[in-house]
Amino acid sequence: MSQAKPLSTTTSTARRSTRWLPFVAGIALALLCARLGFWQLDRAALKEAWAHQYQAALDAPPLPLPQAAQARDAAGRRVWVSGRWAPERTVWVDNRTHGGKAGVHVVTPIRRVDGSFVYIDRGWAAIDGARRVLPAPPLQAGEVKVQGVAISPPERSFSLGDASREGRLWSALDEVHLRAAMPAAGYYPLFVQLTDETGDGLIRDWAAPAFGAERSRAYALQWFVFSFMAFALSLWFGLRGRRKHAS
Structure with missing residues (x-):
């Protein structure tokens, strides 16, 4: 054993x-x-x-904005849009700051010849705390052609409250707001940040995305x-x- x-x-x-x-x-x-x-x-x-890729898209020649079915392919590209300004559809995106000052982004759509609308973020403007007067810089009358960068908005942005003044003061520039403001037949799932200098006094200091x-x-x-x-x-x-x- x-x-x-x-x-x-x-x-x-x-x-x-x-x-x-x-x-x-x-x-x-x-x-x-x-x-x-x-x-x-x-x-x-x-x-x-x-x-x-982002820089290459900015360096490429501007393209005409594609139809709604192809709009997402244009995100991040320089594009041009032609049509007539629709100031009656102008909206203001609240709670935007520049240089430590409170303000709004002035967003006005261009109506294309096919009847569709493309919203153009024209830039930043200061605003008083009570928001008694919303800035309305002048717009060129008649047919226009503007250039900018196509941006694909988030589906919905987080906000503590949904600020509104007759539906014209938005809390965010997102797909929910854009879809609700545009006719169904002319909906573009993007907006354009204006880069042209139009002399309207708005500040277009667009920050590049931080990758x-x-x-x-x-x-x-x-x-x-x-x-x-x-x-x-x-x-x-x-x-x-x-x-x-x-x-």
């Missing part, structure tokens, strides 16, 4: 097995952090590609630092424990 191993031998074997668990866990953590760092680098490269490539690189650096720290600490404690056990 085989003899049972002494309790001291079993305990020693168990200790040798568990002594490496912190080292293995530390290496696994280091590898995980490194993987997250490379993932952030991949995201940074993707965001850079988006930024190049965040630099932020992703910063996150990647943090993950690589965590990976190095986890690897170095695991190695140090592993070697220290081995020397201590040997002594």
